[in-house]
Amino acid sequence: MSTFAKLSAQTKQNLGVLFTAGLLFWASLASLLPTLPLYVKSIGAPDSQLGIVMASFAIGLLLFRPQAGKMADQQGRKIVLLIGISAATIAPVCHLLTQSIPILMIVRAFHGISIAAFTTAYSSLVVDIAPPDNRGELIGYMSLVNPIGMALGPAIGGYLQEFTSYAPVFVLSSILGMISMTCAMFVKAPPLQHQQQNQASDKLFWRLLLTDRIRIPTVTMLLVGVAFGAIATFVPLHIKEANVGLNSGLFYTAAAVTSFMTRFVSGKASDRYGRGRFITAGLLSYAISLIVLALANSAPLFLLAGALEGVGGGTFLPIMIALVADRCQPYERGRIFGLFVGGFDVGIALAGPILGSVASAIGYRGLYAVAAVVAFSALIVFMTLSSKSVAHSFRFALGYGKDLYAIPKDELLIKA
Template sequence: MSTFAKLTPRTQRNLGVLFTAGLLFWASLASLLPTLPLYVKSIGAPDDQLGMVMGAFAIGLLLFRPQAGQTADQQGRKIVLLIGISAATLAPVCHLLTQSIPVLMLIRAFHGLSIAAFTTAYSSLVVDLAPPENRGELIGYMSLVNPIGMALGPALGGYLQELTTYAPVFVMSSILGLISMTCAMFVKAPPVMYAPQDQKEKDQFWQLLISDRIRVPTITMLLVGIAFGAIATFVPLYIKDSGVGLNPGLFYTAAAITSFLTRFVAGKASDRYGRGRFITAGLLGYAISMLVLWQATDANQFLLAGAIEGFGGGTFLPIMIALVADRCQPFERGRIFGLFVGGFDLGIALAGPILGLVSNIVGYRSLYLVAACVAFAGLIVFMTLSSKSVADSFRFALGYGKDPYAVSKVG
């Protein structure tokens, strides 16, 4: 934490308030993870409709993500941050107003807006405030809001549901969002930086998407998003169907613990040793966790799969954000983050209906074999296409080469 101590008091305060808001935001969102699939199932939805409801979350992500990035660059990060937290505050209680599948899909799409706005603004703010030479370290520390929130939220939601009914869980989620928004009001965002006139034509959506520096990270995030969708949507149902007697919230808690421990060290190490080897390790962790889920037959194996998935996510996601931050200028950061993380959103959107159909045909167990293949595909894409050539990509992915697309200092 010596790096944090070297920051100015104003920056320390900003990061502290931002961290608290982020922690409460993710706890709010994660408190519904073990509850929502069971709630939708309880109102009579089959697996394919359940997948559609859960996948509709990503529709809001996909529709709003580009606008969130553009607004963050042009109007400032804070307004986008507050929009995201507002959606996270309102959406949970709206689930209690209907049992109609189409209406629940609309509510889920609105809820998806929350992550689109919040993660774009939060990541941009952290990178704005972080010194380039310590970027990976500070992103790693600030991204701890995700595993801590993902540890607290599901445990609270799962146990509250067991003690009461579904309604208090949704109300608790909204209250956590409201406290998060109160904290976010005190964030002091850096001033907006505008693109030079000769750069504006290069910043159009498709020009950014097809650029070498962004295309492969976006494709990799898409494939990881599909694997993550299998975790977020079907694990509670798989655990219940297997009859192992495990609270599904504990799966997410196990993932959050290892994700927390990993993020604490991986970001700083990536500043020193480069991003590639850590992204590769994270992708491998995702793939192995899906294979363990495929073979899981008791509670300990489910918890092991959660722990490995947490290692994968805790390594891959923050270091991939640092990689993309290395590859962009401040005036385009919001749009590029919006586009790049949009690949993850699309993966989640595809995971719900596609994997729901797979589960109807071959069952939950074989679904995770399919997810493992998708995660391995992401690993292959990164290891062969992340640099100027296949050979250079292998070297970079294994930590023996520099990132040719970096525009700022990176270890």
């Protein structure tokens, strides 16, 4: 926590307000995790349609993510942050207005705008503020909003639904979004840097995906997105079918607790020992968690799978953000984050319909076996292609080589 001690009182206050807004945002979204699949199932949707409805969330992500990145660079991070929280506030109540599968797909797509906008703006704001030497540490601390929100939201939403009905859960999600919005109003975003560079490079936006420094992180995020989609969509149904008497919200709480513990130390460690070994460890933990899910037949095994998934996500996601931040200039940060995290969105979009069909054909255990193969594929891609050669990729992935694509600190463009 020594990094915070070096910051000014105004900066610490600004980060505190941003952290609170982020915590409430993720609690709002996460409160629906154990409820929404059951709600869609309760109105008569089979697994194939359930997967399509849940994956529609990613449509909003995919369509708005590039625009969110561009807006964050050209018009400011705060406006994009507010757009994301607004969508998270409005969408939950809209679920109660219809039981039509096509309309629910539209609502889910609109809800997807929330993460596209919020995560792009939030990550960019944190990196804008973070000192380069302590970037991983500060990103790790500020990314704690995700596991804490993911711990509180599902537990509250799951128990509320269990003792009442679906409607109070959706209302709670909207209320949390409103409070998050209030906090976000007080966030003071740093001035934008080199806006003229943004305009000059608009035509090159999609070419960023072809560059070595961005392509492999994006592909890795895509594969992890498929695995995450399987966890976010089908775990409550898997637990219910296994008849183990476990509140599915506790699975996500277990994941959030270990994710919290991991993020608290992994960011600072990656500043000292390099990003590669921590990304590798996170991917391995993610893959093992999916194997445990495929084999789980008791409450302790489901909770173990959740804990391993939390370790994987808590290590992989913030360190991958730090890795990409190391590889880009401030003026292109919003767009690169939008593109790179867009890989995760595509993975989620593919997970619903594809894995929904897999579940219909071979069941939930088979589904998670397939998802485990996808996660191991992400690990192989990163370990062999993350640097300029296979040999150096292995060294970097195991922590024995530097990131050859990282921009030296003395070459970063700083606003005069």
